[in-house]
Amino acid sequence: MRRPWLLGLLLALVTAGIVALVAGSETSGTGAENVGESGPERVATPASAERGRERRCEATQSNPGGTNNYIPDAPERDSLGSGFVITGLVRSADGCRPLKDIRVQVWLATETGGEQDNRASVRTDADGRYRIETAPTIPQFGEPNIHVGYDDGRYRDVFIRRVVDLDDARAVVGLTLARRG
Amino acid sequence: MADFRTVALGAATVAVIAVPVTLALTDRHLADASAALVLSTAAGGLAVSALVLQPLLARGRRIARHQILGTVAFVLVLVHVGALFAESPGDAWFALSPDGPTRARMALIATIALFGAVTLGALRSRLSLGGGTWRVLHAYLAAVVIALGIGHAVLTDGALDDAGTTVLIALGALGLLGIPAAHAARSRRARRGQSSGVSIP
Numbered sequence: 001m002r003r004p005w006l007l008g009l010l011l012a013l014v015t016a017g018i019v020a021l022v023a024g025s026e027t028s029g030t031g032a033e034n035v036g037e038s039g040p041e042r043v044a045t046p047a048s049a050e051r052g053r054e055r056r057c058e059a060t061q062s063n064p065g066g067t068n069n070y071i072p073d074a075p076e077r078d079s080l081g082s083g084f085v086i087t088g089l090v091r092s093a094d095g096c097r098p099l100k101d102i103r104v105q106v107w108l109a110t111e112t113g114g115e116q117d118n119r120a121s122v123r124t125d126a127d128g129r130y131r132i133e134t135a136p137t138i139p140q141f142g143e144p145n146i147h148v149g150y151d152d153g154r155y156r157d158v159f160i161r162r163v164v165d166l167d168d169a170r171a172v173v174g175l176t177l178a179r180r181g
Numbered sequence: 182m183a184d185f186r187t188v189a190l191g192a193a194t195v196a197v198i199a200v201p202v203t204l205a206l207t208d209r210h211l212a213d214a215s216a217a218l219v220l221s222t223a224a225g226g227l228a229v230s231a232l233v234l235q236p237l238l239a240r241g242r243r244i245a246r247h248q249i250l251g252t253v254a255f256v257l258v259l260v261h262v263g264a265l266f267a268e269s270p271g272d273a274w275f276a277l278s279p280d281g282p283t284r285a286r287m288a289l290i291a292t293i294a295l296f297g298a299v300t301l302g303a304l305r306s307r308l309s310l311g312g313g314t315w316r317v318l319h320a321y322l323a324a325v326v327i328a329l330g331i332g333h334a335v336l337t338d339g340a341l342d343d344a345g346t347t348v349l350i351a352l353g354a355l356g357l358l359g360i361p362a363a364h365a366a367r368s369r370r371a372r373r374g375q376s377s378g379v380s381i382p
Contacts, residue, residue, distance in 0.1 A: 030280035064280035068271045139339035
């Protein structure tokens with residue numbers, strides 16, 4: 001080896017690059033926060049939604065991977081099995097008001113099939129909440145993940161991908177929708 | 182005494198091959214799973230074993246086995262990835278994208294390093310690298326493959342959780358420690374060879 005310092009420098013730079021690449025990634029993918037919960041189910045409350053029209057909530061942003069395996073117009077279904085729950089509060093960015101009768105689409109990989117097999121449309125109730133029971137999630141691609149989407153036109157489209165832990169009982173995914181235009 | 186050592190080494194090799202893939206394939210996440218996911222899991226589990234055994238084979242005189250197993254490990258990784266693409270192309274592309282999770286980033290870098298290590302091995306006689314430089318580069322790439330490959334498996338939920346994680350970390354440590362041990366063994370043999378006029382490939 002004629003120039004060992006040169007080889008050492010090269011490998012140190014490559015190592016620094018690898019460390020930067022790994023450290024620069026997000027554990028579950030960009031923007032995929034963990035929304036899993038276990039224990040008794042809590043009812044999401046629209047925090048002081050009634051107060052003041054000037055109040056504004058930050059709209060939920062789509063995140064990368066949100067549209068993975070999305071098939072438009074999932075059938076309206078009461079459940080996708082039992083053992084896991086996807087629930088959340090849907091509200092308007094303007095005024096933070098709960099939005100009733102909003103169609104939310106969910107899809108996920110469960111013990112009964114992949115993401116394209118387990119999809120459903122579910123509507124929010126008078127309090128702006130949606131809830132659907134599904135079969136338990138599976139880590140088809142290394143981590144259980146769920147998708148929630150809205151693309152019915154009144155508000156801006158939102159497609160999000162979130163993760164849960166294997167032993168979680170539910171995923172709580174709230175959506176804050178911004179008006180188009 | 183030599184027989185006992187051979188038997189013990191053989192039993193350890195069988196355990197290194199059988200334990201990860203058995204734990205991975207018997208995990209509950211594969212209940213009712215597609216053939217592609219089962220194939221991907223099996224190939225990934227066997228690739229872990231192949232990588233851990235590689236330094237052991239590099240110690241010996243017959244380097245051809247080391248070369249063959251290196252190629253086998255690379256093919257297993259390609260099968261692992263190919264089966265994931267068959268399972269869900271969208272999720273596979275996302276995993277490899279800049280927005281993919283850390284475990285996928287680790288897997289991608291480990292795969293590139295494995296390709297580099299196998300290519301270095303195949304082109305050794307044609308490259309104008311000195312023997313020392315070649316050995317350092319090959320060992321470096323091997324260490325990257327084992328560290329990030331095992332890291333990828335540890336961060337992956339489903340297969341090889343709990344006891345499986347302990348097995349993975351133990352195998353990773355064994356593989357990484359095996360790299361300097363293989364170098365030391367080959368250096369000792371080379372010195373003995375030089376003193377007796379026999380060259381070591």
